[in-house]
Amino acid sequence: MTLPAGVAREVRALLIGRGLRAFVDGYVAVLLPAYLLALGHATWQVGLLSTATLLGSALATLAVGAWGHHAAPRFLLLAAALLMAATGLGFAGLSAFWPLLLVAFVGTLNPSSGDVSVFLPLEHSRLSHAAEGDARTRLFARYSLTGALCAALGALAAAVPDALAEQGIDRLTALRGMFLGYAGVGALLWLLYARLPQEPVREQAVVPTPLGPSRGTVVKLAALFSVDAFAGGLVVNSLLALWLFERFGLSPASVGLLFFGTSLLGAVSQLAAPWMAKRIGLLNTMVFTHIPSSLFLILAALAPGLPIAVGLLLLRSALSQMDVPTRSAYVMAVVTPSERAAAASFTAVPRSLAAALSPTLGGALLAAGWLAAPLVACGCLKIAYDLALWRAFRLQPEDRVVSDVETR
Template sequence: MAFLVTQIKWFYHEFGIKSLYHTGWDAWLIILTRCTRMFAYGTNSLILALFFSALDFSDFHIGLFMTLTLLGDVLLSVLLTLVADRLGRRKILFAGSFLMVLSGIAFALFENFWILLFAAVVGVISATGGDFGPFRAIEESTLSHLTTPRTRADVLAWYITTASIGSALGVELTGRVVHYLQHREGWTIVDAYHMVFWIYSAMGVVNMVLTILLSKKCEIAQEKMESEEGEVLLDEMDEQDERDSEETAIPSPTDTSESSISEKKSRFAQISQATRLVMYKLWFLLIVDSLADGMVGYSLTTYYMDQKFDLPKSTLGDITSISYVLSSCSSIFAGPLSRRLGLINTMVFTHLPSSAAVLLFPVPSSIFMTVALFFIRTGLNNMDQAPRSAFIAAVVKPEERTAVMGITSMLRTLAATAGPSVTGILAGNDRFWIAFVAAGALRIAYDLGLWAMFINMTLHQHEEKGGGKEMADVARRENDEEELMDIQRHPNEG
């Protein structure tokens, strides 16, 4: 029994559950919200391309739809992430969930290409199965705000892990639902697809409820409120002393223009020059990686396997679901690996085998080897996500995180928009396989460039000097717990 308790404690500390516990209830809600949203994205990632094919849309139109949908995600992400801190993160997340509901209803009711395109562009539909909308940047910024440098990688790892679980469940359910309904009397395959989009809308409603339950701690304004309140009284006392001299002084045009410029900078130029110098290099690499991901997104990959091997929809669902489960299992190890290998090493050495699997994906002629490569790709594909988010949070100032992550999400989505159109053209000319070769080569270039540029970079420079009373309290509690466990493990020492 003592051995079992020891193993449970080891798992609790080693795999980041302790970090998640100390972060608080809001972290659990955000993670659950992402899980349910990815469940919804999983439902349409399996069927979206198949749905349009069943409606007799050409491969070119399928690629065009996905490209324009991703462009809509770019615009939505830019608009919502730039105002999220000012208007309130919870309000923006709630609005995004509401758009999910509307988009799902449109896809459940209509079959016209342009109506569906409009619903996808102005709403929230995952064209590739990935989380390219406005949610992720805001949620990752919020989790970075709620965590310390010590707990951040673990919490973000669980954020990624549970997302993969949600996707797996969504894909598995979709495959089973479509297979069951299409064999019922009076149901066509298109009717079965429409039912799946009703499930998508229902998950949007669940997200709206979960967002309402988030506390005010998620807002960036709460972090500054105490210090600002303490400065208000001093500012009011200084105002009276300065008023007399200000009334007699004549403001120069230079002062007026500088004041105006300063006000504009406070609103629009949210990112410092030092941060930009780092992010320019990272953004370039992420654009390369996202272009590759857009070319061979999960929807297009399942469509490729369906064309090549003519698999039943339930079998496609099983394959994709298993791949997401593998992704979930591997993502759990992202936190422990980050602590031992470092953020950049974890990102590169877990993503590189996945990139190689993409490059080799069209080579096998058997379904067994094709699925094996697919499992390698998806099983390792998400292990770099939590370290990447932790890396971005570690190299930018806390007040810049939402803006930086929003721009990062925008650039990644914008780069991914070109991919589906290119793949759609290739698929129409029986050259679908070229998309996988090109995407794999681009992903490998991203991995090698990431290691070369950032392996020796110093992290947490903006957090070492401070971090707030709440972070200090959390860190002190963590240290106290570890000291207590050490005493329990070695009672005779000291």
């Protein structure tokens, strides 16, 4: 995929930014429950803090969708980077639960395996202007692949506090240092985004607008995506790490190694997503790779031992992320260019809101000793979402969706 020089520079900056954020998100998802437990907080509080994080991200994303078109896109990215730096400093410097909960709500912390932060719609909107058709799907695949690979490396970095503890450094101090690293990445992102042009390079003439002719389609997609997100919130990475701690007694370093493997498989699978979407369509790629991954998750919850559970989680990861670039490309394809920023926000907001409701429930189930329940519920709900999505859009060819919208 060859892009004009100016577009290529912008895309490169956005991919680097995605990689940096994914790296720190990768280790934060593993270390967050370990950090809270080390501070003396309870298991259920891990779920509550995850809920606050996702709820705050949802409200911030909603604000971007509703009013963000009044502000310069680069300004919003710079503000998000500063907020990320402040979030890391808050977690590194605070110990009491309620101040941490407040920082989680207003900050950018991401306890999940995907990107649910306010950065997502802002970066998606700019990327969507860089290419069209199959090229756009491949570009979103590169974006998702970059995130998955860097998240895998970040999961490996979760072993750093244990390694430092073996060298005589206080483990809690080492954990705080990892959050300082998170703050440092926020500062790096500010420097990176400061070099971006005010508007996307390719389509300077496109003025962002609120949702208009595509509203019905976007609302239907957003409602369905919210079911998927609620299910995913039951087993965000921080809760999945907690499940592995409680069920099998694994250390953060061991969980980080497992998450490295799952993230790596997810990254590799995304390379096949554009190829598959070109042959069977975006919708079919989203649905028919997602259903088997949910079945593997259910079986992992019921696995009698660690080796089988790990194997099933790895199989799940080989399929579960193939819908990520195809979903993003599908949303961008069914709206007009001027609506893309609003569509990205309004499909992300219900996902974030729905995902914000379930971690508290998942944490409560784990605290009550019902260890398999969050994983089984997640798998069943995701299968229901996939079937509903396929039924709702299977009779509407994707090439007709795109042409109908673009000719309005």
